[in-house]
Amino acid sequence: MFTLQALIFERMKMYNFNSGPAVLPAEVLQQASEAVINFNDLGLSILEIGHRTDWFVKVVEEGRSLIKELMQLDDSYEVLYLHGGATTQFMQVPMNLLDTNETAAYCDNGIWGSKAIKEAQLFGNVHVACSSKDRNHTYIPRELSVPQHSKYLHYTTNNTVEGTQWQFIPEANVPLVADMSSDIFSREFPFSKFSLIYAGAQKNAGAAGVTILIVKKDMLGKIQRKIPPIMDYTKHIEANSLLNTPPVFAVYVSMLTLRWVKKEGGLAEMERRTNERADLFYNTLDSLNAFIGKTDKRDRSLMNATFTTQNPELETLFLDECKQNGMVGVKGHRSVGGLRVSMYNALPLSSVKVLCDLMKDFDRRHG
Ligand SMILES: *Cc1c(COP(=O)(O)O)cnc(C)c1O
Numbered sequence: 001m002f003t004l005q006a007l008i009f010e011r012m013k014m015y016n017f018n019s020g021p022a023v024l025p026a027e028v029l030q031q032a033s034e035a036v037i038n039f040n041d042l043g044l045s046i047l048e049i050g051h052r053t054d055w056f057v058k059v060v061e062e063g064r065s066l067i068k069e070l071m072q073l074d075d076s077y078e079v080l081y082l083h084g085g086a087t088t089q090f091m092q093v094p095m096n097l098l099d100t101n102e103t104a105a106y107c108d109n110g111i112w113g114s115k116a117i118k119e120a121q122l123f124g125n126v127h128v129a130c131s132s133k134d135r136n137h138t139y140i141p142r143e144l145s146v147p148q149h150s151k152y153l154h155y156t157t158n159n160t161v162e163g164t165q166w167q168f169i170p171e172a173n174v175p176l177v178a179d180m181s182s183d184i185f186s187r188e189f190p191f192s193k194f195s196l197i198y199a200g201a202q203k204n205a206g207a208a209g210v211t212i213l214i215v216k217k218d219m220l221g222k223i224q225r226k227i228p229p230i231m232d233y234t235k236h237i238e239a240n241s242l243l244n245t246p247p248v249f250a251v252y253v254s255m256l257t258l259r260w261v262k263k264e265g266g267l268a269e270m271e272r273r274t275n276e277r278a279d280l281f282y283n284t285l286d287s288l289n290a291f292i293g294k295t296d297k298r299d300r301s302l303m304n305a306t307f308t309t310q311n312p313e314l315e316t317l318f319l320d321e322c323k324q325n326g327m328v329g330v331k332g333h334r335s336v337g338g339l340r341v342s343m344y345n346a347l348p349l350s351s352v353k354v355l356c357d358l359m360k361d362f363d364r365r366h367g
Pocket of ligand 1: 020084085086087088112156158159160179180181182200203
């Protein structure tokens with residue numbers, strides 16, 4: 001097995017801009033790999049202990065309390081580890097919160113939000129509060145219409161695919177529900193303004209396989225619909241997030257990742273790094289002729305930057321050069337094309353520097 005030093009050295013040759021699953025801190029990988037062989041010096045693997053053992057219950061409890069602590073949430077909130085990715089929440093949220101004859105407002109600002117709308121329509125009435133479809137979701141609308149009787153307003157805080165991010169919290173006199181899959185834990189944020197938050201862990205909070213869900217208890221138990229127990233938030237809360245076998249390894253890696261976030265200085269420090277990476281990248285982008293950003297400047301995502309080459313023919317060439325230089329994950333999402341770099345918490349600033357240097361050099365040759 002790699003020592004931590006050797007692992008860090010090995011990883012210095014790769015610059016990981018993947019959008020998710022994405023870069024993780026080296027020490028989290030090292031701790032996780034050790035736990036696969038010998039968890040807590042038990043002589044057993046994390047993969048071979050029961051999820052109801054004291055050993056694993058402690059992992060779940062530490063993870064849930066780290067989430068609450070980092071987000072500064074009080075006991076009116078519950079934290080759950082759920083299965084099925086953020087995608088499952090597109091149906092599970094309305095299944096739990098929205099009765100057939102009720103209305104929920106949804107923002108249509110990208111591929112993930114659009115999917116959430118389609119699924120919510122299976123459970124109740126959906127009012128589209130705002131849409132950026134007219135310009136391929138390259139901006140965040142400023143005008144919202146939220147019917148007063150809406151059960152909640154749902155939006156995606158960061159649009160992973162299109163590269164936009166809400167830099168403000170929408171005004172609405174109804175409970176806020178947010179998909180924070182790709183920017184959770186990236187900045188200090190007034191999380192307590194939200195009634196429900198969900199995020200797949202594989203972008204900024206760990207490994208694929210677990211979804212983090214935070215819900216304000218007063219949102220629950222208010223609908224008539226019968227819900228299958230495995231889909232019912234209340235049942236998961238009663239079972240302390242151990243209703244059935246959780247994805248134990250993903251829960252463990254997520255807990256380790258949040259331990260790392262806390263140790264590094266919490267969300268204030270994550271925000272400082274987020275801004276540092278994004279400033280470097282966007283300042284470079286804006287100074288070059290060979291590349292153009294795809295989104296409105298004021299709505300740019302600090303996590304996922306989308307751009308293209310001024311001359312479309314140069315895109316493949318640039319991607320080839322990225323590959324030759326150890327940079328992975330620079331290709332845009334298959335639905336929108338172009339280029340995208342994801343700059344999550346564990347991405348070192350040095351990776352962004354290397355990319356920016358390549359972009360400058362490319363610009364000198366082709367700009
Ligand atoms: C990746 C992503 C999803 C989908 O997550 P899965 O875990 O693959 O279901 C949903 N919403 C956002 C904002 C995402 O970035």
